[in-house]
Amino acid sequence: MSKQTDFINSNKDRYITELKHFLSYPSISTNPENKKDVLECAEYIKEHLEKIGFSNVTIYPTKGHPVVYADWLNAGADKPTILIYGHYDVQPVDPLNLWTSPPFEAEIRGENIFARGSADDKGQVFIHFKALEAHLSQNGSLPVNIKLIIEGEEEIGSIHLGDFISEHKDLLNCDVVVISDTAMYSKDVPAIGYALRGLCYMQVEVTGPNRDLHSGQYGGAVDNPINALAHMISKLKDDKGKILIDGFYDDVKPLSGEEIEGFKKLPFSDEEYAKGLKVEELFGESGYTTLERTWSRPTLDCNGIWGGFTGEGAKTVLPSKAFAKISMRLVPDQDPNKTEKLFTDYVKKIAPKTVKVEVKGLHHGKGAMTPIDTKWMKAASKAMAAGFGKEPVFIREGGSIPIVLTFKEMLGADTILLGFGLPDENAHSPDEHLNLNNFQNGILTCADFYDELAKI
Secondary structure: OOHHHHHHHHOHHHHHHHHHHHHOOOOEOOOHHHHHHHHHHHHHHHHHHHHHOOEEEEEEOOOOOOEEEEEEOOOOOOOOEEEEEEEOOEOOOOOHHHOOOOOOOOEEEOOEEEOOOOOOOHHHHHHHHHHHHHHHHHHOOOOOEEEEEEEOOHHHOOOOHHHHHHHOHHHHOOOEEEEOOOEOOEOOEOEEEEEEOEEEEEEEEEEOOOOOEEHHHHEOOEOOHHHHHHHHHHOOEOOOOOEOOOOOOOOOOOOOHHHHHHHHHOOOOHHHHHHHHOOOOOOOOOOOOHHHHHHOOOOOEEEEEEEOOOOOOOOOEEOOEEEEEEEEEEOOOOOHHHHHHHHHHHHHHHOOOOOEEEEEEEEEEOOEEOOOOOHHHHHHHHHHHHHHOOOOEEEEEOOOOOHHHHHHHHHOOOEEEOOOEOOOOOOOOOOOEEEHHHHHHHHHHHHHHHHHHHOO
16 A cells, blocks of 8 residues: 555545535636635635645636636646646536535535535545645655646636637646546546537527517417427427437547447446436437437537416416527537527527527537547556546446647647546435545545556
């Protein structure tokens, strides 16, 4: 047993006490009233990193919330430089009444710690802090060069991080990026992510008459924008889940045979999946398994629709306008800007002449993929096997982390998604939590990972 492993195992209780303090900061990036809390959380990270032995710890202001940077670069030019990315901002806590315990007063129940940010992403950031501390305290050094960038705006789209990276390319120059902000496949199946879906998020505005109308006086004479919009939405996909937008699938690459076989080996049950969601039957694009549809196929979903009167009681109005927000999850090689144009052209083509339609893009991000046979991935796999006692599987992620592609485009570095959360830990929801066994095993994994990287 290495010195750092023994140190990690003997400091479990202290880690949890310190994590509780980190989780106590209500660093909600989207709420102006929490700006002071976000700044205080950034200051805490700075102090903590300095305490465990990092140098050049700096809080960089942005036009929004600050970025915390730190490095330790004494391993030598012959050792790789690893950039660890994470975020210290968290989601709002609403609805507060659905929390069993206060969201910023971390509570342990069973083998989980409950608090906002425990899984996404403070708990996973702290895993790296403790692994790095173990090396520095026991060995007086790190086996590789480490840079840390911990931002405060991930939950609002990392709106200023791209500019920060562009302005600090030399500072952030690295061989590979590591992000721990994802989930393992399940509690008993550790996993390493290698692909993310992108996003094309659109808003559609349908306008009919120049004002709201009395449905008794005008009903039957003019088209209802809500009806027209609903009819248009129904034409976006067929009854087998296929997206009908012209050219939508042109850049979608099929899974490799190795990937398909890998998916089949995972312990997945459609019946249990449906049961957990309390739905009678699953639905998705015909000809693909549920894992294929959620990880490796593009999607189109209406995320919100509104217009007219939605209050209590009745108001027989024929509305002037109707709106919908529609998102498309994209796979690697699909361009969100191209998809926006395809979507816009198609929506305008299917719109009836009885209404006017305006379409605009709200938020986009490209998908990303990292080859699973790189030396970095092999090192991560070996370390996770040591930390969790079993070989990890390689999985895709259905969600989006747009910064992954930014790192690739601006720094030329691939990203390893070394996540320690679980799919059911209520990230973004009440009673968010992190499994403490995964927390501890994650620290062991990361400490071993740095050692494995030094052998490359």
